[in-house]
Amino acid sequence: xxxxxxxxxxxxxxxxxxxxxxxxxxxxxxxxxxxxxxxxxxxxxxxxxxxxxxxxxxxxxxxxxxxxxxxxxxxxxxxxxxxxxxxxxxxxxxxxxxxxxxxxxxxxxxxxxxxxxxxxxxxxxxxxxxxxxxxxxxxxxxxxxxxxxxxxxxxxxxxxxxxxxxxxxxxxxxxxxxxxxxxxxxxxxxxxxxxxxxxxxxxxxxxxxxxxxxxxxxxxxxxxxxxxxxxxxxxxxxxxxxxxxxxxxxxxxxxxxxxxxxxxxxxxxxxxxxxxxxxxxxxxxxxxxxxxxxxxxxxxxxxxxxxxxxxxxxxxxxxxxxxxxxxxxxxxxxxxxxxxxxxxxxxxxxxxxxxxxxxxxxxxxxxxxxxxxxxxxxxxxxxxxxxxxxxxxxxxxxxxxxxxxxxxxxxxxxxxxxxxxxxxxxxxxxxxxxxxxxxxxxxxxx
Numbered sequence: 001x002x003x004x005x006x007x008x009x010x011x012x013x014x015x016x017x018x019x020x021x022x023x024x025x026x027x028x029x030x031x032x033x034x035x036x037x038x039x040x041x042x043x044x045x046x047x048x049x050x051x052x053x054x055x056x057x058x059x060x061x062x063x064x065x066x067x068x069x070x071x072x073x074x075x076x077x078x079x080x081x082x083x084x085x086x087x088x089x090x091x092x093x094x095x096x097x098x099x100x101x102x103x104x105x106x107x108x109x110x111x112x113x114x115x116x117x118x119x120x121x122x123x124x125x126x127x128x129x130x131x132x133x134x135x136x137x138x139x140x141x142x143x144x145x146x147x148x149x150x151x152x153x154x155x156x157x158x159x160x161x162x163x164x165x166x167x168x169x170x171x172x173x174x175x176x177x178x179x180x181x182x183x184x185x186x187x188x189x190x191x192x193x194x195x196x197x198x199x200x201x202x203x204x205x206x207x208x209x210x211x212x213x214x215x216x217x218x219x220x221x222x223x224x225x226x227x228x229x230x231x232x233x234x235x236x237x238x239x240x241x242x243x244x245x246x247x248x249x250x251x252x253x254x255x256x257x258x259x260x261x262x263x264x265x266x267x268x269x270x271x272x273x274x275x276x277x278x279x280x281x282x283x284x285x286x287x288x289x290x291x292x293x294x295x296x297x298x299x300x301x302x303x304x305x306x307x308x309x310x311x312x313x314x315x316x317x318x319x320x321x322x323x324x325x326x327x328x329x330x331x332x333x334x335x336x337x338x339x340x341x342x343x344x345x346x347x348x349x350x351x352x353x354x355x356x357x358x359x360x361x362x363x364x365x366x367x368x369x370x371x372x373x374x375x376x377x378x379x380x381x382x383x384x385x386x387x388x389x390x391x392x393x394x395x396x397x398x399x400x401x402x403x404x405x406x407x408x409x410x411x412x413x414x415x416x417x418x419x420x421x422x423x424x425x426x427x428x429x430x431x432x433x434x435x436x437x438x439x440x441x442x443x444x445x446x
Contacts, residue, residue, distance in 0.1 A: 012058045019043070019050055019058070071110070079104055079111070080118050088120055137171050141304050142311035144170040144247075145202040146255050147192065149183045150262040154270060158279035164265065165191040168258050170206070171304040175261065175296055179284045185212050185234050189324040190367050192235075196242075196320060200311030204245040206255060214248060234326050241323045243312075325366045327374070332359050337385055338373065345371055345382040353378075 008016070015036050021027040022043065029047075033040040049057035079099060087095040092112035099106060115121035138144045149165045165188055166177035176195045180187040195202075207213040215233045232240065239246050249255040272292060278284050314320070330338040336356060337346040340363050347356065353375075362374040363382070373380040 006055055006059070008055075008058065015046075016055055016058045019046055022047060023050070071106070076114060079106055080114055080120075083111075083115065083120060084118075092121055137302075137304075139171060139304060139306040140308050140310045141169055141172050141174070142199065142202045142309055144204045144206055145195065146170060146206040146258040147188070148208060148255065148258045148262070149188070150266070151183070152262075152266055152270075154179065154266075155273060155279060155284060156270065158274075158277075159281070159284070162281055162284075163187075164262070164269075166258065166261060166265075167191065167195050168261050169202075170257060172301050173257070173261075174301050175293060177265075177288060177293070179281050179288065181281065183212070185326060186367060188212055188235060189238060189326075192238075193320055193324045193367070196314065199309075200313050201242050201244055201318075203310055203312075204247055205239055206247045206249060208249050208252075208255065213246070237327070238323050238325075242318060321366055321368070322364070322379075325364050327362045327364045330361055330363050332356055332361055334358070338363050338382075340365075340371075344385040344387065345373075346385040347373060348381045348383060351380045 018027065018032045018036050022029060022032045027035075029040045029043045033043045036043075046057060082099065082102070082104065083090075083095055087098060090098070092115055093108045095115070096106055096108040096111045099111070112121060112123075116123060145167055147165070147167045149163050151161070151163050154162055154164060160181070163180050163183045164177055165180055165183065166175060168175050176191070176198065178187070178191045178194065180191075211233065213233055213235050215236070236246060252259055269288075269292060273284060273287065276287055276291075278287055328340055330340060332338055332347075334357055335346070336352055337344050338361065339345075345363065356375060359375060364372045364374055364379075366372065371382040373382050
């Protein structure tokens with residue numbers, strides 16, 4: 001006779017072992033009920049079934065049978081057909097709400113199981129998660145340079161809150177950084193200029209999609225005619241003029257090297273600044289350039305796979321003071337002035353040339369604070385033009401003494417009615433005589 005095989009779960013095996021101990025007299029029914037977390041009355045029922053059916057007594061009676069609360073197959077097919085027709089891209093919760101409005105009530109969990117089985121819905125556990133694959137370092141120094149900023153209490157409570165703008169080479173982990181008060185376009189250009197003067201022009205520059213590096217919106221008409229796809233920021237324009245490729249990171253994990261750099265600096269650099277007793281931005285930048293960065297370069301930089309330096313030298317055509325600037329398109333007024341940021345700037349009289357009035361130009365603010373006008377490849381000096389002071393004085397500039405101290409009289413909204421006085425010439429007798437057409441009496445006129 002072939003032995004019958006019964007598939008038991010771990011819970012059913014534990015329950016069977018406890019019931020067998022009760023049959024052997026090693027355990028009481030109350031203790032067994034407490035161990036398998038049922039009532040002692042249910043234990044007596046299981047013992048009775050165990051004598052009649054054997055080990056099959058611990059198996060649930062509905063195993064292998066459909067649930068009594070299961071929906072009919074035609075209803076399931078009807079609902080799935082409706083979902084396929086109208087709600088195929090809906091989630092189970094929203095689809096269940098709309099199906100209930102159509103007279104097909106079904107719970108969202110039941111609908112979730114049906115949609116998962118029909119491949120209309122993919123549970124979160126089955127979705128393909130975004131995987132960030134490890135990327136090998138670039139081969140040579142200067143192939144890829146990353147730039148980012150980190151707002152942090154770098155000086156703790158000793159000094160003002162500041163930003164650390166840093167650049168790191170992907171191949172060697174060589175770092176250049178500066179402390180700044182704000183994370184602005186000018187400060188990012190100034191920090192990037194420090195890297196350019198030390199090492200040269202890298203092949204590619206890697207940043208995030210901050211508005212400093214990327215401007216949303218279409219390009220100007222002149223830029224579109226030149227083939228530009230989108231509007232460039234001031235930083236993007238500088239990279240274009242330097243011949244450096246700009247690469248945008250789509251996630252913080254994509255630029256993980258500089259993110260990990262900030263994690264290390266927020267631990268090491270903060271403590272080093274505390275030990276040095278630095279409490280100002282000037283002192284922090286001096287400490288960073290003269291002590292911390294040289295020690296970092298000795299300890300943490302790595303040798304690249306290719307020893308060749310791919311940085312390119314700055315040519316004679318690369319004037320950093322002009323490239324690393326902020327520009328804006330303007331039109332020259334009739335008095336040879338331009339307006340920018342609420343201020344007026346005028347061209348020096350000695351540099352005024354023909355065709356400048358009403359011309360389209362570019363006003364340029366350099367990192368040293370000077371302002372220049374770009375017109376037909378020339379640079380013209382600009383000087384600030386203060387707005388004229390407006391006052392209520394007379395054209396001659398003279399005001400009567402005590403006029404300023406007088407309190408202005410309130411203006412009456414309604415004008416008073418004029419009454420002709422009794423001694424007015426209109427009321428004299430000869431006036432009435434002339435109006436009536438009679439001959440006047442000469443004696444009355446004397």
